[in-house]
Amino acid sequence: MLFSRLSKSSSIFTFSLLLILSACSTNKYAATEKIYKDKAKDFSKIISTTPPLGQLYDSLEATNQTWVGSVNFGIRKPNFVVIHHTAQDSLAQTIKTFFSIKAGTSAHYVISRDGKVVHMVNDYLRANHAGISKWGKDTDLNSSSIGIELDNNGTTDPWPDAQVNSLLKLLATLKKTYNIPTANFIGHSDIAPRRKNDPKNFPWKKLADKGFGYWYDDVLKNPPVDFNTEMALKYIGYDTSNLPAAITAFKIHFIQSDITAALTPVDILVLYNVYTKY
Ligand SMILES: [Zn+2]
Known part of the structure; x- marks a missing residue:
């Protein structure tokens, strides 16, 4: 009896503690x-x-349109992953920013330097991470992608293994769940040339080695004489309407040591090699 009373009071204590902790x-x-x-x-x-609000065609007369719901449909899935650096000093600071209605920005996930993954927006919803962006013919990356922010100040910060390893695990899940093509793991700077430079000095090769995005081979072959660098950038996905900006974006991703807006002979070898993978 004593035992059961003890165990009862201890379970009440545990329950109260849990309540306090969960309340906190x-x-x-x-x-x-x-x-x-x-x-x-x-x-x-x-x-x-039903019928869907505000989705009937204004240009059609009411008598010429009707709603009959089908029984076969699903929910749209993300098809890209866009990686960012936060350019902030801590995870807490980034979370605070993503709570600010005035700032208006968010990402689906934030990953801290020590590898903690914070999920902030359901994958099926549209987070505000890409801004004005273009990749190939896609002009609304916010609608088609998952945004992942990595806590990094964007200057000289290293990319700790704990953070990259958590990212790799998350990417594996996302790739499998949404069947995201290898080519569609890209950076913010790729889709917003001129405007963005993140993620900077990022270990893209580590990602490409696991099937998330492409990286160039160790041995680079010469391109054919008629190789058109502008067309190659465009084919990969870059918005070449401002060519120097597209070249800089390509170099932020693939060259990193030099991001001037001109292609050196080595840059062209890298570009040709990457282009052949798409
Ligand atoms: Zn960004």
Whole structure:
């Protein structure tokens, strides 16, 4: 009896402790959590309302349009992963920024220097990480991609193994879950030349070795004499409307040691090699 009373009081104690702990951890993000849930609820209303609100064609007369819901459909999936550096000094600072309605930015995931992965936006929802961007013919990368921010100040910060290893694990899950093509793991600077330079000095080769994005081979072959560097950049996905900016973006990703807006003979060998992989 004594035993059972003890165990009862100890379980009450444990339960109370859990309540206090969960109250503490919930309270910290309670306000932003509520905003998230309310917004998500609003979006779920939009997709479950029939007929869909505001989606009938204005140019068609009412008598010429109707709604009949099909029984076969799914939810759209992300097809790209865009990697960023936060250009901030800590994970806490980035989380705070992503809570700021005024800042208006967010990412699906943030990864700390010690490898902690913080999930902030459901993969099926659109986070505000890409901004004005273009890759190939895609002009709305926010709608088609998962954004991953890596805590790094963007200057001389190294990329710790713990952080890169967590990223590799996350990428493996995302690639498998959404069937994302190898070519579609790219950086913010790739899709927003001139505007962005992140992630800087990033270990893209480590990612490419695991099947996330491409990297050039150790042995580089000479391109044919009629090799057109502008067309190659465009074919890979770069927006070449500002060619020097596209060249700089390519070099931020693949050359890194020199990011001037001109292609050296070695840069051209790298470009040709990368181009042949697409
Ligand atoms: Zn970025």
